Amino acid sequence: MMKLTLVQDQAIQALTAGIVGAETFDRLFAGIRFDKLDDTMLYAFARDEEIASDIEDSYAPYIAAVATQVLDTQVDVVVVMPKVLQ
Secondary structure, eight states, X not given: OEEOXXXXXXXXXXXXXXXXXXXXXXXXXXXXEEEEXXXXXXXXXESSHHHHHHHHHHHHHHHHHHHHHHHTSOOOEEEEEEGGGO
């Protein structure tokens, strides 16, 4: 398991914002934290359960592609959980 650095977290956020656009990023991704990589699974924490579900359902493939680029390792699955489970 690898804990992401602040720079890695912010790089994934910035590149994701470029893909989804500012309005969507502000609505869904505000406060997200990309936390750790376990094998090929990236774990992230979002504001609440509804937002976490929306991000995972709609944007996981984009986040996986961005994270693969930033972390220089294959990311196949993105798991987004609400911050209350952090």
